[in-house]
Amino acid sequence: MRPMGYRRDLDGLRGIAIALVVACHVYVGRVSGGVDVFLLLSGYFFLGSQLRAADDPTRSVNPWWPLWRTARRLLPALLTVLAAVTLAALAALPQLRTLALARQVGASALYFQNVELARQAADYAAAGASVSPLQHLWSMSVQGQFYLAVILATCLLAATLRATHAPGRPSALLAAPLAAVTLASFAHAVRLHGSDQALNYYSTASRAWELTAGGLLAIAGARILLPARVARLAAPAGLAMVVSTAALFDGAAVFPGPAALWPLGGAALVIAAGGAPGATTRLLASAPMTWLGDIAYALYLWHWPLLILLLRATGAEEPSAAAGTAVIAVSLVLAHLTHRLLERPLMQHAARPRVGEARVRAAWAGLAAGGAPRARAAAGAALAVVLAGLVALTPVQQHRIAAAAGGELDPALYPGALAMDQGRPVPAGVRPEPNPEIIRSLFPEPAKRGCITLSGEGPETLALEREDGRPCLWGDPAGEREILLLGGSHSEQWFSPLDIVAARHGWRLRPLLRQGCPPVLGDIDEVGGACPEWTRLAMAHIADNPPDLVVVTSTRPDRAGDGDFVPGPYVNFWRELERLGVPFAALRDTPWFTDDRGERYSPTECLLAGGDAASCGIARSRVLDEANPADAVLAGIAGAHSLDLTDLLCGPRFCPPVIGNIYAYRDDNHITDELARTMAARLDRELTPILEGIEAAG
Template identity: 40%
Template sequence: MGSLVPNVRTASPVVAGATVEGTVERRRDLDGLRGVAIALVVAFHVWAGRVSGGVDVFLVLSGFFFTGAVVRGVERRGGASAADTARRTLRRLMPSLVVVLAAILVATVVLRPYTQLGAAAAQTLASMFYGQNWYLATAELDYLSPDPSVSPLQHLWSMSVQGQFYLAILALLAGWAWLRRRGSAGRLTLLTVLAGLAALSFWYAASGTAQHQAWTYYDSIARGWELLAGAMLAVAAPWLRIPNRLRGLAAAIGLAMVLACGPLFDGANQFPGVAALWPVAAACLVIVSGIGVAARAWPNRLLAGRFCTELGALAYPLYLWHWPILIFYLGETGRANAGVVDGVVVIGASLVLAYATTRLIETPLRMPPRGRQVESPTMTGALVTATAVAVLIASLGWQVVLVANPAVPPQALDTHRYPGAAALLTGADYSPEPMRPTVFEGQADTPSPTTDGCITPNREVRVCTYGDPTAARSIALVGGSHSEHWLPALEPLAREHGFRVVSYLKEGCPVVLADQPSYAEWPFPECHEWSVEVLDRLAADPPNWVLTLSTRYRQNGTGDEVPNEYLEVWTALQDRGLNVLALRDTPRLRRDGVLYRATDCLAHRGDPDSCGLDRTDVLDPHDPAEEPAAGYPNVHRLDLSDAVCRPQRCRVVEGNVLIYRDEHHLTASYARSLAPELGRQIGAITGWW
């Protein structure tokens, strides 16, 4: 994470007016700012379940420290010494990271369901090679409040952003050094280039936050402007002079802004866009307030005090340790968040491990005390190296095992042995059989659009045809993945009764006519734009029926509801003369607001009943779409809740078939078992059979 690098003693800003060869003053107030920032990160993660802005402060400091050190080295030696700089940086960063990764792997094996080992191994490799942010962006894992369903490695995205920035800025500074030797580039040229890159990055971040926050949060390019802000201050340091009477004010305002960031902003849903200007500006104010002066103002002296600087010295290992300890604690207790007392225990354990890591690993490898035998740091280095090799072998080995034994979900199941939904609807007799798909097959048991690319992840409208492609009659399947997972039930009906299923599907996007619907965590105008185009296409080439969802789970309560935004879509479809099959959504596996995977629960001492939920927790007694649909003559309801849930309990396995492939999507196998009941209800409405 940013400037969590421990005690970068050569990475302090140049004193304004000092020559290149002059001494570089240590900015202890920035060490203290790092301590304040890590305290905010940990406290907000543990007790508030939200982002504090501390990471953004770290990124600014990281760009400032690292760029300043390399630039001064170029001016002293004439070259960037990229290889030496990279080696020193890795020597500071990797030992602690390796130890924490090893501990997380061991804890995952001991405490977590074995179904999570594959993801843990993949994320361990991604973190070790500084690609965790792209892993998370690709998976679109939302960085929201921590809970047991969140990866204990998720926080390492910022480490990856930092590592990627270091490589990029080293390459840039090496090019600048080459030009400088030829007398064609000075600091002003470098500053201009950095400013241009920062402006482009900020524009990209602001646009991305408004369009696709889940990706942008982890995007290195979107985060680049925060690091470049610090880099620009490091390059411009010789020219940064503010009146002494304003220095204290700047530092006080900056520190106050750092402390206020967490309560004022929902960083997980707003950063690194325009809102991130707040923590970035706060860090810049504190940095600028202390450049070029020996006697600093009282806020700087406060930050330079022992408490803040000692905490700053532990910032890097404390950041590494606090998140996995919190996540494993929540996983073992089944709680959504830590209370006051439990939070103190989590923070205390994190501080102890951070201190031990600093004392036993970082310090011996970085600067062994005088008089210590050479064998001591060598032995520490050998142990860390052996640990790194073990982590790599274990992670790569498990990935090889998974690749060599791919999960192949069943394409068809014997309905006598695996009746699925028929066990609920008709009371079909069946003997106990090994569950299919298995806990390893479940995640791969997806509908066709997931594998053939017919559900779009972006703005593009993709139209695909399933069932009988030559049929005159058609049903348009419209919406997100919760519409998509009904396709395996529609396909056999389409082939049997002679109609086409035309899909208009987008990931995470029920059809909506608002940039930020009431149920959305952040603005998603891309979904709105996609929905408008889909509605226009449906009007231009109308199907006989449009099948889409009619309900959604209540985010802050039990049961399900019909959001007002769904009614707007029904109105739009009615205005276009389109008939609607409004399908009640399936329940989601959620306890105390925390989603969990059926496969993980079953693999972790659970059974079909204990891994399920009371029906009253996930579904209202009656279909909530019944009353609003009565006002729309074009809207006809479908409700298959009784084919998924028992009268009192919604289990995760019925008729020997796994119902959920994750927290809330049906397996294709169970969806196929729903075809008879879905067909009965559609036939009664359409009169096609």
Template identity: 30%
Template sequence: MSIPAAFRVPPAGGVGWGPGPTPAPVLHRRVPQKAKAARAPRPAAAVLGLREFRPDIQGLRAVAVLLVVLYHAELPGVTGGYVGVDVFFVISGFLINGGLLRELARGGRIRLGAFYAGRIRRLLPPAALVLVVTLVVARLWGSIFQLADTAWAAVFTAIYAINYRLAAEGVNYQQAGGPESPLQHFWSLAVEEQFYFLWPVLVVLCGLAARRRLRVLLACVLVVVCAASLNWSIVETAANAPLAYFSLHTRAWELGLGALLAVAGARLVAIPGWAAVVLSWAGLGAILWSGFAYSNETPFPGTAALVPVLGAAAVIAAGCRTAAGTAEVVLRRRPMQGIGRVSYGWYLWHWPLVVLVPVMYGRRFEWWEKAELMVLGLWLAVLTYWVVESPVRFRRLRVSIWMRTGAVLSTAVGSIAALILATLPSLVGGGAAAPTLALPEADTSAVQDAIAAATVATSVPSNLTPPLADVPTDHPRTSEDGCHLGYLETELKPCIYGDPEGSRTMVLAGDSHAQQWFPALHSAAKQKNWRLVTWTKAACPLAAYDVESSVLRRPYTECSQWREKVVGRITDLRPDAVVIGQSDSVPGSTVNNMRWAEDTVVTIRRLQAQPIRVVYILDTPYPGRNMPECVANNLDDVGACTAERRLVWPYQGRHETMAETLSAAGVTAVEPTPWFCTIEDCPAIVNGILVYRDESHISTAYSAWLTPMMAPLFDSVGEQSLAGG
């Protein structure tokens, strides 16, 4: 696996794109104004202007990597530091295409084999080192449940496809709530690798088609590529933000714009000095402004990416001509040059540290602690530069040897990943097997007795249900049947469960916190000979509230569309009962508690007007951590995973406000909290059953165990006695 030129550290002699030695760098050379106008740059140097070394680009690398690492450290104020990746894309496109044009100018042809071998020689060894170290550390000290995902991420990284894996997971609700991969940052490198694979070939084809007018043809091709890619980026960001964020076709315009600057390098040399000054400072200002003004809520990339991308292009364009007073005054400073020199290694090391070290300590790190990790990452980057990058860069071996070296390193990464998958640790508790005790019908006191006994338990039972190893796939069957819709889906399907031939019908509707009750309702419906129709959708409440999706980074229009369809279908169906559930955390802090409760009642009123009997299941407690992860790390002391009842509600007063508002509106509400907690504690395992499958959803086994508590819904839907207590 090779890595993008945006992170490449040039040899001590200069940019180092040519096959031979490069001259000593010219850090600052003043050329008389008349001489600048009269002198045409040498063809091989035309893409860089009048200089063989570009300190402004080196400094721009420093700006980009600082934005990224400070953003991932969650430094207050740096809310849009992810734009640093876009800056790297522009730099990479400029240097990649510039290197190709330089080779054409010097030798009249492009040696693709040498090009790819050069990428392997200069960029693969540090990446392979970080991948191997990350895999080993993850295996020894990382999240047990993340091991398989990390191993597969390494495999996808080795074949340059990690970006599309992340895009697919980004719109998969069951995956989106999981821990972040320590290899997630390799997505940007995969995008550039895909660009590397295609663009040099396209340059060669253009050279064969128009040798004399190559730059004109390349410029035309790049304009078309950039226009099409930018259009895709805008459209895709509005429709599927994760795919737009991670994909080559929506990011190619950023690399293409840098490549276009390389084509125009000879002309950029002649821009007026005052224009270079304005472009340089305006470009740097645009990059910094977006880094501080943007946030995770900004729809990105789309049109928002224009600001940092055009800013980076402006800085690079201005640097093609030497002029006093440009932003290079700052960018060429020694600290900026030093950070730029090791920016590639810093980018590689910083993210695994952010993800894995807090897991090793078993707690969430504050921003200042993450900032300390960034300093450690910088130290590792410097060490990697001197021990790995520099020695390997000057090794002059045949193309075939470097190709084989690349294959060996990639195979080594894949082999270690395969070894991890084959040796996943056992997650079986050492405690005595727990007896399987069925609940008597609708007996809250029996549930409370089981919960009270669970609060004094120590070891995890050997027959834990579901087994910890099965937790990643522990989802209600509606997820596999296509009846629990993802973020982008809106079409309702005929999802009939329970007794399909039953004469009475119940509908289960809401988000995943409604779906989690499917096992209990499905089992009870079969016992009572009712049809159960289920319509649920990821992170989409039935409350009449327009949700902003943090995953899609835009208004969740699919949710609003789906909600209207559900209300319409329920109205047409006229079921005997409707059970509604939703997560109180979906709207976050964007809505106050009363507004959230009132908007919920608005939708319920629309159904009751038909008339249709409605029961609302209040939200379940939030344990405040990933419970399976906690249990897996405390097999001999499961009490460490017990949550305090007073801390299980993420938004203070919201649960109580919802209950009071529903009661005042005469809506029947089920209070499930006594099925999870005593007056003080909420244990992780009850009756040998793992209560939660993640940090908020109950396991399918626990939902099924509570079937008797749901059975009364089919007998007497409208009675207030249904409340759990």
């Protein structure tokens, strides 16, 4: 590979790519394709530089040097932004102090945020979480993983060739494998686009082709030149393709599938043009464009957290034009300062050491002399402390959750639903519990013990055993009779009071649960496509191992905000239980909170954001019909019993966010386990005649 002159026009292209990302995020609310172009350029610059170093027999092939250089270029700005987001959450935004965000902070600092986001999308604990201020860092993680792979591959290949004196250069030998990786990754992205686009968007395997394609362009560009006339046409055509991407595609829905060929093809044309003279090259190489290119990395890091933090602080769904412009202006200032005060001073400016060069000895000598080397070392030590603190957030948060999950609330201070059921006094001046900062991670026992099938698992999976291999049994595990708690998380939220009732009566309690799946026979909106198949599997289990009583939910909310209803697929399932002769109790579902626009919201987070009981609760008529719609249906089914405990959650007209000094909801539609426990006395009164009737019938 011959040396190439520095391409300032590509700095400008990088600046335009990030400017498109920022503008589309702030003003349009969609993906622009700028990140895809940024990844291609990263592959072009980084892999090209690593191959040129590997081809040079006078340069060291110790992988430490490129790793150190890359860390010095990327980490200072990244850790600064992560620390700023953490401090903002600690100082002013308690609704962000969640385990999910703590994990994302550590994952971003260690470059696996894309993996963490994909995991959380199917994670029971993070389900329903609002947009993260660190969501955009998935692309930095993809880059970091690619950089590590490239460094190890090029250094290992170069070291092997030098040790064996084999002919050939790394750049030539890697061209074919790199092309194979590009094709395989592209094929994977095409396949995954049709089956799991959410995972496809974050997956390194799906994104790799965008980076390796840049590497192939670096190899080809060092050997092949386009004719001048073609090059002059390629640059404007390519830039037009890049800029038009946001208008043509919804990137979140289609990238990195075949549609990504449009912006990447445009960027490839600009690269292949080789900086040919013309208006496009002059524009891209102009001072404003290259300034944008210089601060592109820092601008990308800053803009998204500022936007999300603003929305969280104001409670708005999207920024006004003025607020969005302010976000961009502040992002530009912070990016410029970050580049000038952090990136440039801490960057490794020296070239890779030559073979035999004593770079470490020279560095120690520089430290002893003081001045700038010592200041850089101090800055590096400070960043190492910041990194350690950011990574420690997750275990600290997990400790807080474990401590809260193991405690019991004083019923005199926290009567919860007993205040609604029995008129227990509610002491004034008591801070509600549980801790709202960790409330999303406080679950009933089945979720903590692996006794619920997650939505990402196949429909053929029944969670019948705990993670340690013991059966999923509670209540009185040695009891002769069994209650089967069946359904999704809305059945699971009744587990704790049902556990208390089952233990009192000497019955076993077995949960048979799948995230997001009420038992349905037939299709229903907002219920996963795997649910009917999973329900049939659960029905087969019931037929083979008939319980004495099945407990399910009986209603769902009307998404138009007009009470609740009984879906037909629920009734189909109940008829199957009737056919098998298995009695069941159907509990009316709890409220699902939506605002006037139909958007879901967490009443607890609403309170954390500064709302009050009136603004964060919801009118009963919006979430519940005046009468339980399941009563009439269940009255015509043999062995069916209709239960309704919603008067413990709502008064005649209003459903409050706090009940008896206990936060009622852990998110927008699940009651807290702490509140559910206080419903045990009422549930016992409702179930006792049913259980006694079953026992009497033999």
